[in-house]
Amino acid sequence: MWGRFFGYGAIVQIVALIHFVRRRPDSFWLWIIFMGGGVGAAAYLLSEAADVSAMQHEVQGFGRRRRIKLLEAIVQENPSAGNYEELGDLLLDERQYRRGKAAFDEAIAARSDSIDPFYRRGVCEFELGEYQAAIDDMKRVVASDPKYGYCRAQSLLAQSFAKLNRLDEANAAFKQLLELSSNSEALAASAEFFFEQGRIDEARETANRLLKRRATMPPFQRRRDRVWLRKASAVLRKVKTYEQTASRAA
Numbered sequence: 001m002w003g004r005f006f007g008y009g010a011i012v013q014i015v016a017l018i019h020f021v022r023r024r025p026d027s028f029w030l031w032i033i034f035m036g037g038g039v040g041a042a043a044y045l046l047s048e049a050a051d052v053s054a055m056q057h058e059v060q061g062f063g064r065r066r067r068i069k070l071l072e073a074i075v076q077e078n079p080s081a082g083n084y085e086e087l088g089d090l091l092l093d094e095r096q097y098r099r100g101k102a103a104f105d106e107a108i109a110a111r112s113d114s115i116d117p118f119y120r121r122g123v124c125e126f127e128l129g130e131y132q133a134a135i136d137d138m139k140r141v142v143a144s145d146p147k148y149g150y151c152r153a154q155s156l157l158a159q160s161f162a163k164l165n166r167l168d169e170a171n172a173a174f175k176q177l178l179e180l181s182s183n184s185e186a187l188a189a190s191a192e193f194f195f196e197q198g199r200i201d202e203a204r205e206t207a208n209r210l211l212k213r214r215a216t217m218p219p220f221q222r223r224r225d226r227v228w229l230r231k232a233s234a235v236l237r238k239v240k241t242y243e244q245t246a247s248r249a250a
Contacts, residue, residue, distance in 0.1 A: 016041035064090045081111035088120060097124040115144045119153050131160040151181035155189055162193050171197075184210055188228035191235045195242075204239045207232040 016033045032040040071087040088103035104121035112118075122137030138157035141148050148154075158173035174190050187210040195203035210232040214222060222229070 010038070012038045013041040064093055068094070075106070079106065079110065081107045081117075084110065085117055085120075088117065088124075092120055092124060095127075097127045100124045101128065115141045115148065119149055122153065122156060126156045126160060129163075131163045134160045135164075146176070147180055150183060151177060151186060154180060155186050158193070159189055162196070167197070178206075182209070184213075184225040184228035188231040188235075191232055195235050195238055200239055200242060203235055207235040207239070211236070 013033060032043065068087065068090050071083060071090070075083050075087060084103050084107035088100045088107060091097075091100035091103055101121055101124040104117045104124065107117045108121065118137045119141045122134045122141065125131075125134040125137065134156060138153050138160065141153040142157060146154060154173065154177045158170055158177050161167075161170035161173050170193065174193055177186050178190055180186075187206055191203050191206040191210070194200075194206060210228065214229055217225070
């Protein structure tokens with residue numbers, strides 16, 4: 001019996017380590033997985049891997065894909081703006097950006113009195129690397145509502161300017177972004193931009209602003225903002241390397 005238990009414990013540890021490598025949560029979990037054996041690995045999986053929101057997303061994904069197929073048939077008979085907008089939303093949720101953009105193109109062609117399809121098309125364009133198109137759509141959105149999408153429209157506008165090396169416009173857009181919002185994406189994206197522009201002190205300060213929040217974030221928020229926390233940590237590592245190199249050169 002004990003042999004089976006410890007055998008299962010090793011399996012649980014392996015599963016936990018695979019999840020840790022893929023998701024990169026807080027590093028203290030690695031110590032718990034190794035030192036706690038199967039029990040520690042199980043505690044890690046219950047805390048970090050048993051993400052109810054992620055499981056809900058997967059479950060909802062089956063319904064989304066079914067609804068996408070239905071809407072693709074519906075728009076052949078009823079090509080209304082509302083149907084194309086719903087189809088575009090679902091494709092965006094599924095990260096099918098090219099198809100989502102095409103759906104929003106149709107929705108906007110049928111009706112252009114709402115900024116939401118322009119915003120969502122802009123998200124698709126940004127993800128596809130079509131930065132000029134994203135700029136055109138996001139400029140329209142922020143002109144109507146600077147805080148649209150919890151300021152993500154402004155964030156993607158600033159990032160698109162930076163991607164195209166339009167630095168004066170990027171500087172102005174990031175400045176406005178930080179005046180409007182201090183959410184995780186805004187801080188991480190701004191810190192990356194500042195570092196790339198050689199504004200080392202601003203990059204460090206902005207990245208630290210985000211990372212200092214991590215200790216007080218509830219687990220669901222740390223999981224949700226994990227990508228931005230990683231970006232901020234990466235900026236601080238680059239800052240440290242830059243400063244060490246500059247110190248040796250001096």
